[in-house]
Amino acid sequence: MEDKTIISKVAVFGTGTVGQTIARELVTQGYEVTIGTRNVKDSMSKTEPDNWGNQPVFKLMAEFEELKLETFEDAKVDKQLIVLAVSGSYAMEVLELAGQLPESLVVLDVTNPLDFSKGFPPSLFTDSTFSLAEKIQAKYPNIHIVKSLNTMTNAIMVNPESRTDAGNVFVCGNNADAKERVTLILKSFGWQESAILDLGDLTGARGMEMMMPMWIRLFQVRGNANFNWKIVE
Amino acid sequence: MEDKTIISKVAVFGTGTVGQTIARELVTQGYEVTIGTRNVKDSMSKTEPDNWGNQPVFKLMAEFEELKLETFEDAKVDKQLIVLAVSGSYAMEVLELAGQLPESLVVLDVTNPLDFSKGFPPSLFTDSTFSLAEKIQAKYPNIHIVKSLNTMTNAIMVNPESRTDAGNVFVCGNNADAKERVTLILKSFGWQESAILDLGDLTGARGMEMMMPMWIRLFQVRGNANFNWKIVE
Numbered sequence: 001m002e003d004k005t006i007i008s009k010v011a012v013f014g015t016g017t018v019g020q021t022i023a024r025e026l027v028t029q030g031y032e033v034t035i036g037t038r039n040v041k042d043s044m045s046k047t048e049p050d051n052w053g054n055q056p057v058f059k060l061m062a063e064f065e066e067l068k069l070e071t072f073e074d075a076k077v078d079k080q081l082i083v084l085a086v087s088g089s090y091a092m093e094v095l096e097l098a099g100q101l102p103e104s105l106v107v108l109d110v111t112n113p114l115d116f117s118k119g120f121p122p123s124l125f126t127d128s129t130f131s132l133a134e135k136i137q138a139k140y141p142n143i144h145i146v147k148s149l150n151t152m153t154n155a156i157m158v159n160p161e162s163r164t165d166a167g168n169v170f171v172c173g174n175n176a177d178a179k180e181r182v183t184l185i186l187k188s189f190g191w192q193e194s195a196i197l198d199l200g201d202l203t204g205a206r207g208m209e210m211m212m213p214m215w216i217r218l219f220q221v222r223g224n225a226n227f228n229w230k231i232v233e
Numbered sequence: 234m235e236d237k238t239i240i241s242k243v244a245v246f247g248t249g250t251v252g253q254t255i256a257r258e259l260v261t262q263g264y265e266v267t268i269g270t271r272n273v274k275d276s277m278s279k280t281e282p283d284n285w286g287n288q289p290v291f292k293l294m295a296e297f298e299e300l301k302l303e304t305f306e307d308a309k310v311d312k313q314l315i316v317l318a319v320s321g322s323y324a325m326e327v328l329e330l331a332g333q334l335p336e337s338l339v340v341l342d343v344t345n346p347l348d349f350s351k352g353f354p355p356s357l358f359t360d361s362t363f364s365l366a367e368k369i370q371a372k373y374p375n376i377h378i379v380k381s382l383n384t385m386t387n388a389i390m391v392n393p394e395s396r397t398d399a400g401n402v403f404v405c406g407n408n409a410d411a412k413e414r415v416t417l418i419l420k421s422f423g424w425q426e427s428a429i430l431d432l433g434d435l436t437g438a439r440g441m442e443m444m445m446p447m448w449i450r451l452f453q454v455r456g457n458a459n460f461n462w463k464i465v466e
Contacts, residue, residue: 129356167463207446207447214443217433227465228466229462231460231462232399233460
């Protein structure tokens with residue numbers, strides 16, 4: 001692998017709980033992290049949790065002075081990795097706002113194609129013949145989409161070691177190097193190699209995204225998100 | 234609960250591996266079991282495994298002389314439970330062939346809405362806004378559909394105790410009594426109470442059926458069906 005294997009500069013697209021959780025973990029580990037948002041001033045002016053319970057991003061910014069908050073377009077500059085952690089319904093729009101993306105950029109796609117237009121529980125705006133991850137890859141053939149971490153709540157993503165049983169994290173993508181880089185990040189989050197299940201190319205994202213209705217149902221029945229999937233034999 | 238709680242007469246619709254596995258287990262346990270099929274003579278004349286590796290049903294019939302094989306229409310007569318274990322794409326047709334169904338019949342729906350028309354892997358002919366189970370329930374409001382066992386390979390369904398870790402079995406349905414009866418059958422198969430996750434009403438079948446693309450992907454990557462889902466904390 002070339003030098004770019006060592007990822008040091010990351011943009012996290014999304015100021016919600018998932019974006020903040022991943023940004024916090026990466027900046028704590030010493031990565032150079034820029035959070036991307038639509039409008040920096042708007043994002044910084046929020047002082048209360050939103051309807052989804054997302055904490056305002058200014059608190060995180062205050063906690064880590066090395067953390068940057070920029071527009072999607074500015075945030076992507078010189079980055080080797082973008083973590084796409086926005087609502088699935090905004091994923092395409094956000095990438096358009098980012099403009100020209102660095103060649104061979106690795107995009108860790110954490111999104112889920114949830115359609116909240118008819119309330120809760122959301123439906124999916126995909127079906128079993130395509131995934132949001134593949135749709136993004138098709139539009140941006142020169143970057144490398146790697147799907148991972150979308151099948152669990154944010155707290156488990158970056159802290160599997162705190163769990164009695166962390167369960168599994170799935171990963172798929174068309175580019176082996178990009179997948180390997182994301183796998184290294186998963187390991188840095190605390191995922192054991194044996195817990196990381198490689199599902200092959202990006203068509204594996206169909207199944208990963210389609211686990212959402214079951215995840216949401218379990219969330220409803222249990223009343224909490226404090227669970228994960230495990231494949232047992 | 235009324236007397237019908239104690240189910241003794243069961244029809245298993247489907248002569249494939251899933252139907253045979255469940256019929257074998259039920260007849261071994263002493264249930265009065267009739268397998269339902271389109272055409273008894275055709276089913277009995279098959280002597281070789283089909284393209285899917287399903288063993289011919291005549292072998293099972295020879296093994297258990299108390300086991301019956303009848304048309305769907307005959308098989309359903311006087312039954313308290315039907316196990317629907319046909320290909321999902323035939324589910325509606327098979328129930329039509331069965332004709333008038335007994336009032337308050339419990340139907341254990343093991344089907345998956347797989348569309349093999351474009352080859353393997355199959356897509357789903359449902360989406361996240363409806364499930365096959367709900368479609369059946371809507372057409373037959375006087376019977377009680379209970380979805381279960383569709384998320385795993387047949388060998389695990391009836392023999393969870395043989396596993397290092399059996400994982401979970403999910404169950405959902407609109408009628409509490411019917412769900413309780415199916416739960417008793419699951420327990421008789423060897424499922425521990427703690428492994429049986431009740432997902433509430435039949436809309437839970439959406440998530441259960443949508444786990445199939447992921448299940449199939451794992452099957453492809455692993456090269457075997459010898460696995461199950463477990464929800465871990």
